Amino acid sequence: MEQFNKITAVSLGALTLILATACSQSIEPTATAGPVGISDIPIYGGATPIDAADSIEASMVIVAMETEIADTDITLETIACSLPASATWDDVRAFYTKALESTDWKQIEKLTDESSEHKSIGWSRGTGPGKQILLITCASNISGEGSTLVIMLLE
Numbered sequence: 001m002e003q004f005n006k007i008t009a010v011s012l013g014a015l016t017l018i019l020a021t022a023c024s025q026s027i028e029p030t031a032t033a034g035p036v037g038i039s040d041i042p043i044y045g046g047a048t049p050i051d052a053a054d055s056i057e058a059s060m061v062i063v064a065m066e067t068e069i070a071d072t073d074i075t076l077e078t079i080a081c082s083l084p085a086s087a088t089w090d091d092v093r094a095f096y097t098k099a100l101e102s103t104d105w106k107q108i109e110k111l112t113d114e115s116s117e118h119k120s121i122g123w124s125r126g127t128g129p130g131k132q133i134l135l136i137t138c139a140s141n142i143s144g145e146g147s148t149l150v151i152m153l154l155e
Contacts, residue, residue, distance in 0.1 A: 035132055038077035038153045042099050044092050047081035047149050055080055057139035057148040065152060074154050081149040089119045089138055092149065096121065096136050111135060
């Protein structure tokens with residue numbers, strides 16, 4: 001339960017920032033490209049997509065986000081994955097940082113959280129009503145075995 005509270009608190013803190021900065025676009029280097037969908041976001045190598053409803057960790061992160069944006073016109077798309085046992089947060093962070101470095105996604109330092117149980121990193125793209133936020137979140141599984149990756153795209 002303590003892990004749930006920490007994950008929820010960090011997620012809600014990130015959500016507040018997202019809402020405050022107002023939540024467009026692809027993993028393309030041009031700012032003129034249109035918004036992207038969740039299927040345009042790369043998935044960490046070896047990660048296996050899972051049904052978020054089957055993962056306590058993914059469900060907690062997604063429900064916290066859905067709750068935060070419930071009374072807004074922000075849309076949320078998600079992908080939940082089981083990470084390979086050998087994957088570390090440093091590996092995941094490096095993968096997404098490299099994948100996005102030559103694009104128009106800009107890292108948002110305030111969305112970086114590297115606490116012991118919950119880790120996240122975020123980027124934004126575009127401005128105004130078409131702005132998109134990409135949030136990559138890893139949570140250690142409550143069972144103590146492995147980690148869950150949650151990719152969230154907000155617009």
